[in-house]
Structure formats: structure tokens, C-alpha cells
Amino acid sequence: MALSAAESEVEAGDSGRLLVLYASQTGNAMDAAERLGREAERGGCPAVEVLSMESFEPSCLPRERFVVFVVSTTGQGDPPDSMKSFWKYLLQKNLSRQWLEGVHYAVFGLGDSGYQKYNFPAKKLDQRIFGLGAERIVEKGLGDDQHPSGYENEISMTTLPHYIYLSQLCKYEGALDPWLLSLWKSLNEINPSLLPRISNITNPNMNILGDPKVQVTYYSSSEVPEDCKILDPKKLIKSARSMSPALKFHDDGEEPNMLQMVTNLRLTKDGSDRDVRHFELEDSSSAISYKIGDALEVLPSQNPSAVDAFIKRCNLDPDCYITVC
């Protein structure tokens, strides 16, 4: 049967679109998904959409042609909150084995092999999507918090010099970097029009910058509006929290608390790649009530000497104000 003009348009549009669906509890999977989206754009992908799983209607999945899932693990091998209803939908028994026929997909998981149920949501998702008839673009990738540079891989990092700097920034990037590289290559083989400028990703030209993720505005100390000056600790915490990705998933309405760190002990031996610490935090007001299993969200402040070095390096006025939005 011939497709109507509108249907052909949808078909053509969908085949040129890359959908990235992420589920994140504290922001890492979101960062990884956003990076994936930026790289696809750099490769000339005509349409990239990066969405949290909870914002995507699962019944629309069969209409997609290229989907990358980036999901982390929380609790004891549990999916992040934002994945729960999507996952429940996928587990329905009445979905046929051909439900996702024609969909190409890939899964990247973020986890920690110190947990018994290492990367369970990503592993289960990969199996289920495959079982519903979709085709893998590449084998699933698994990022591991335990790895010194984040991961278990077979590709020598020395073959990927331009990725090395990034891998040191973030633990799971060590796994993500080589996985992304094979994802882009395989995608390009399946549908070259999806990544017409793949060499911009595989051999990045650092002169080509994507759109900035945030807008930074500088104010001289004399032009700062009065309400921008954050001196009250509560306002300071509110402002820091507004930048935390975790806030998108946890806003229990509880008042934040300012705690004092009274112990900071390094548990790993000198010379070890890993820096595991024992912290003790004191609440002088004893206002915090908690139950066993509650998670503590920590909003760190910067090391003043690192801030001074940054100001000097960027030739900034130390009294100027900056807004980031």
C-alpha cells in the first residue's frame, strides 16, 4: 500500500531522527545523554532529541527508527524514578515480539560494580527491547564507578587520544568514550544520512564548538542588582540546589541545612588511583531528622585557592558577579 504524503513525511522525518532517552537519579546519565546529543549534532544529524524517559510516551516507541537509551542504577539494582512507568509499560505481556520491529537501538548503563546488582536496569532494558523485535546498533555499554577512569574496556585508550582528557573528568566517561565511538561508526554504516559529518565526531576539530549549554553573563561589581548578592546561607543553598540536576527528581520540600565537616579521612592508600573518603558532618542545630536509607544530597563549595587560580587564569575581576542560566 502506498504511503500518503503525510505518512511519507513522517517516515522520512523519523528515519533522520535520533532519539536519546535517559533515566537518571543524580544527573550522570543526563550529562552522558546530553553529551551524546551534542556529538550527534556535531556529526550533522538532521534531528536529535534528548529526553528524560518520563517525558516520552512509551506507546510511541515503535514509530522511532533510532533510539539510544542511557540509564543509571539506583537503590539495589533499581531503575531511576524517571524510568519506572516507562519500564512498567514495556513489561506488559500483550506487547508482541515484533512490536519494535524496524527500531534500531543501543543501551548505555551507568552503575557501580561494587553493588551486587550491577547495572541491572540497563541490562534488563537491553534484553527487553531486543525481545520486542528491535535491532541492536551496538552491544550495550556499561559504565562503572569502580573503574579508575571509569570503566572496563577492551579498546586501548591510547588509540583515542582526544578522549583521554574527558575520561579523566568523569568516571563513567572511560566506558562511554569507546562505546560512543563504536555507536557512531555503526550508526553511520546503517544510515549514512543520519551522520553526514561523522568525521567531526571521530576526529574532532576543537575549533567547531556547539551551542553553549548555559549562558554566562558578567556584571561588574558596580552594576550588580542588590537582590543578586547572596549572603544568606539559605539563599546560597537554594541557589546551589537550583543548579543541581538531582533537584529535578527529588524535591521533598524539606528545608536544606548547612552542616560542618568535622572529619575528612582518606581511606585509600597513598598512590592509589581511587580517592575514597570517610566524612563526618555535624549539624550544630540538631535539626535534621532522618530514617535509615535516606539519601543525603551534598552541595559542595569550591576550594578558594582553585577559585583564585581560575579567576587569575581567566583574567576576571574577583569582585564581579556572574549569572549562569
Ligand SMILES: Cc1cc2nc3c(=O)[nH]c(=O)nc-3n(C[C@H](O)[C@H](O)[C@H](O)COP(=O)(O)O)c2cc1C
Ligand atoms: C543510592 C545509590 C544506589 C546505587 N545502587 C546501584 C546498584 O544497585 N547497582 C549499580 O550498578 N550501581 C548503583 N549505584 C551507582 C550509580 O548507578 C552510579 O553512580 C551512576 O553513575 C549514577 O548515575 P545517575 O547520576 O544518572 O543516577 C548506586 C548509586 C547510589 C548513589
